Amino acid sequence: MSAEEIKAAPKKKKAKVANPKEVSVDQATIQMLAKAQADGCDTIFDRAVTMKPCNIGEQGTCCKVCSQGPCRLPLPKKGIEGKDVRKGLCGATPETIAARNFARMVAAGSAAHSDHGRGVAEVFLAAARGETTDFGIQDTEKLLQIAPDYGVATTVMVEGDDGEKVEQERDLMEIAEDVGVKALAQWGQQEGEIVYAKRAPEARYDLWKELDVIPRGIDREIVEIMHRTHMGVDQDFRNLTKQMTRAALADGWAGAMIATDLQDVMFGTPYPIQGEINLGVLKEENVNIIVHGHEPLLSEMIVVASQDPEIIEYAKSKGAAGITLAGMCCTANEILVRHGLPIAGNYLQQELAVVTGALDAMVVDVQCVMENLANIAECYHTKIITTNPRAMMESGDAEHIEFDEHHALEDAKKIVRAAIDNYTTREQEVMIPTQKEKMVVGFSYEAIGYHLGGTFRGSYVPLNDNIINGRIRGIAGVVGCNNARTIHDAAHLTLIKELLKNDVIVLTTGCTAMACGKAGLLTPESAGVYCGPGLAEVCETVGIPPVLHMGACVDNSRILLAATEVVKAGGLGKDISDLPAAGCAPEWMSEKAIAIGHYFVTSGVYTIFGVGLPVNGAPRFKKHLFEELEDIYGGKWDMIVDPLDQAAAIIAHIDKKRAALGLDTKKERVLMDMASRQALDAA
Ligand code: MSK
Numbered sequence: 001m002s003a004e005e006i007k008a009a010p011k012k013k014k015a016k017v018a019n020p021k022e023v024s025v026d027q028a029t030i031q032m033l034a035k036a037q038a039d040g041c042d043t044i045f046d047r048a049v050t051m052k053p054c055n056i057g058e059q060g061t062c063c064k065v066c067s068q069g070p071c072r073l074p075l076p077k078k079g080i081e082g083k084d085v086r087k088g089l090c091g092a093t094p095e096t097i098a099a100r101n102f103a104r105m106v107a108a109g110s111a112a113h114s115d116h117g118r119g120v121a122e123v124f125l126a127a128a129r130g131e132t133t134d135f136g137i138q139d140t141e142k143l144l145q146i147a148p149d150y151g152v153a154t155t156v157m158v159e160g161d162d163g164e165k166v167e168q169e170r171d172l173m174e175i176a177e178d179v180g181v182k183a184l185a186q187w188g189q190q191e192g193e194i195v196y197a198k199r200a201p202e203a204r205y206d207l208w209k210e211l212d213v214i215p216r217g218i219d220r221e222i223v224e225i226m227h228r229t230h231m232g233v234d235q236d237f238r239n240l241t242k243q244m245t246r247a248a249l250a251d252g253w254a255g256a257m258i259a260t261d262l263q264d265v266m267f268g269t270p271y272p273i274q275g276e277i278n279l280g281v282l283k284e285e286n287v288n289i290i291v292h293g294h295e296p297l298l299s300e301m302i303v304v305a306s307q308d309p310e311i312i313e314y315a316k317s318k319g320a321a322g323i324t325l326a327g328m329c330c331t332a333n334e335i336l337v338r339h340g341l342p343i344a345g346n347y348l349q350q351e352l353a354v355v356t357g358a359l360d361a362m363v364v365d366v367q368c369v370m371e372n373l374a375n376i377a378e379c380y381h382t383k384i385i386t387t388n389p390r391a392m393m394e395s396g397d398a399e400h401i402e403f404d405e406h407h408a409l410e411d412a413k414k415i416v417r418a419a420i421d422n423y424t425t426r427e428q429e430v431m432i433p434t435q436k437e438k439m440v441v442g443f444s445y446e447a448i449g450y451h452l453g454g455t456f457r458g459s460y461v462p463l464n465d466n467i468i469n470g471r472i473r474g475i476a477g478v479v480g481c482n483n484a485r486t487i488h489d490a491a492h493l494t495l496i497k498e499l500l501k502n503d504v505i506v507l508t509t510g511c512t513a514m515a516c517g518k519a520g521l522l523t524p525e526s527a528g529v530y531c532g533p534g535l536a537e538v539c540e541t542v543g544i545p546p547v548l549h550m551g552a553c554v555d556n557s558r559i560l561l562a563a564t565e566v567v568k569a570g571g572l573g574k575d576i577s578d579l580p581a582a583g584c585a586p587e588w589m590s591e592k593a594i595a596i597g598h599y600f601v602t603s604g605v606y607t608i609f610g611v612g613l614p615v616n617g618a619p620r621f622k623k624h625l626f627e628e629l630e631d632i633y634g635g636k637w638d639m640i641v642d643p644l645d646q647a648a649a650i651i652a653h654i655d656k657k658r659a660a661l662g663l664d665t666k667k668e669r670v671l672m673d674m675a676s677r678q679a680l681d682a683a
Contacts, residue, residue: 018045024348024488026518028279028433032352035431041379043351044370048484059617060098063088066231073097075617084619090232098618099237100229102594102625105614106244106251107225109595112367113554114218114255115390116295117262118187123297123405124262125180128173134301134408138268140172142446146261147175149195150182176265183258189217194254200560201567203575204604208249211632213242213602215250222247237621241629245602252599257557263334267300270337270442270551272451272544277517279349280436281342282358285321287423289416290344290353292327293365294552296334298387298403299327301412302363303339311413315420323416328353329368330510330552337442337551345518346489346511347589348482354382357430361419365403366391368481368590374398383422385415439522441513441549445562451544460562460569462542467580468571468663471534473503474654475566477559477600480585480593481511483611489515491586491610491643496521496547498647503532504654506547507559511587513549521547556596559583560603573661577604577634580657582650586610586643601625601635606653608638608646615639 020033023045036043056062061073071088086094127135137143144154154175160166186194193214197205208214215221225247228234282288291299305311306325315323327335328350332343344353347368353359359382362373366388374395377384384398392400403411452462466472476499482488492515496506508516516522521530527539527546539546550558563576572579583605585593600607615622630636640646658664
């Protein structure tokens with residue numbers, strides 16, 4: 001084409017792309033996003049620039065539960081003057097529509113965690129019955145600890161030599177089988193109560209009982225939401241919220257909690273361990289494999305397979321120096337807290353791991369796996385391997401190697417071999433960011449007790465003492481996802497640093513935990529840098545980071561149990577709602593987050609969500625969630641976008657609770673004995 005022709009040719013509109021420096025605070029992400037753009041591959045960051053969210057969906061008032069719609073009921077520009085006359089074709093009010101949409105999010109989120117839990121329970125049972133030899137029991141102590149919750153005896157009376165009855169320990173695999181059968185029955189149970197409801201503080205259990213919200217069975221509560229939100233069924237947003245509560249509690253106090261417990265029994269309860277995080281954990285000279293998603297069943301086997309000498313030899317035979325196995329999203333958290341294996345990044349970094357050009361296989365299971373992975377893998381050499389029959393990809397380039405617990409290790413080896421074979425097809429330039437941070441992770445609620453109370457006397461009493469004497473102002477659970485509508489990791493870090501400065505200790509899971517790891521907040525040394533003097537003193541004395549990494553999304557159940565232990569240790573009230581504690585998901589995006597938020601609220605926690613909640617178009621439903629629930633459950637929803645405002649609201653709430661406990665006046669720092677704690681409780 002001549003210079004004239006080029007000039008005369010119609011100009012192609014340059015695709016709008018994200019400015020890497022404006023969409024993340026993580027340097028590795030910024031570097032890889034720029035590389036993706038230079039390579040001509042679009043990522044979620046770019047799509048967030050070109051596609052705006054729907055204004056009506058954002059308000060929660062778009063109804064598509066029948067084919068007469070969608071009926072769209074946005075708030076009038078001028079606001080509502082007088083009576084709100086908005087209604088859908090059937091007459092559904094904005095409140096009914098928003099409550100139905102919200103309830104369906106709770107149902108989907110609870111279903112996701114709980115179906116994960118069901119899968120774990122099935123494998124657990126198969127292992128107990130000897131139907132698979134690849135899985136076994138690692139933590140027998142935890143098995144014996146949870147068995148009584150299910151009414152499973154751990155001992156049996158047998159006749160001794162002298163004819164007298166003597167108590168004898170039962171065979172562990174028999175106990176495991178009984179626990180597995182009873183745990184699995186929690187999904188299909190139709191009547192009664194989920195067994196773990198009784199783990200909550202007594203006052204909380206009694207309140208749930210009085211309100212008639214204790215879940216009967218996991219599946220039942222989720223199905224009932226789907227029925228009630230069908231066209232023409234439940235038309236009372238308060239009644240819908242009540243069913244949301246049952247389903248959310250069935251998630252937090254059953255589906256997710258069972259998943260956590262049985263995973264701990266099978267793979268080991270996490271205790272503090274060192275790990276590394278960020279894209280810099282990949283190694284150019286190695287075969288790089290990332291396991292991504294949520295379930296640890298397959299990834300546990302991939303850990304074993306990738307360490308098999310024969311498999312390592314196979315990698316070497318193809319010219320690689322070795323194998324790097326890393327994680328992404330919550331599968332990463334699972335293998336990190338139990339094995340110290342590295343994490344390549346959190347949710348928004350999944351496409352960028354492929355962009356390094358060094359990733360030979362991305363092995364995915366369920367949840368938070370972006371469909372665009374298959375597209376971006378086409379630009380590079382990465383093989384996407386789906387492994388779960390519930391989560392396949394249409395793209396012909398993704399390979400499906402199904403995981404079956406009956407030959408788990410064999411499947412895992414097949415997957416690792418496929419990754420090794422793909423190593424030889426690397427053609428493009430490899431660019432691995434240098435960023436990686438060290439971190440200490442694995443604070444299960446048991447580990448927190450041991451760390452603070454001593455190995456011989458695991459206890460939350462020292463934590464309570466430090467809250468009572470004011471060194472620690474309160475506790476915040478900061479959890480959740482990344483969201484492409486916000487600056488990657490920024491809100492997590494701003495909020496958490498502000499809390500630490502104000503002596504609030506932070507418990508974290510999921511992608512928030514990874515943001516903290518990348519920013520160096522998960523090391524004991526960070527206490528001296530970021531914390532107020534009281535919290536720094538406690539962390540430095542005990543040797544813990546001020547932000548405690550408690551695991552994956554399902555492990556938010558560990559936060560519920562930690563809060564329960566704090567109540568039980570005394571001096572801070574009788575219920576979770578009495579504690580100087582709050583929760584926040586600053587960058588949430590998934591339906592699971594809504595389910596988690598609602599089980600925290602109805603367990604008594606003031607819970608703030610960032611980004612936005614789809615309730616603004618329904619003022620009365622919003623008031624119910626944001627105000628009325630506090631009178632019912634002692635916890636409530638809130639929505640605050642700015643992380644410093646979130647911190648201010650959390651601190652104000654903590655101070656309100658401290659005042660209610662009589663802890664607002666400056667006191668001499670005294671070591672509380674049980675009598676003084678009981679006196680505080682009685683006050
Ligand atoms: S992975 S649910 S983006 S935390 Fe659990 Fe992260 Fe949220 Fe997925």
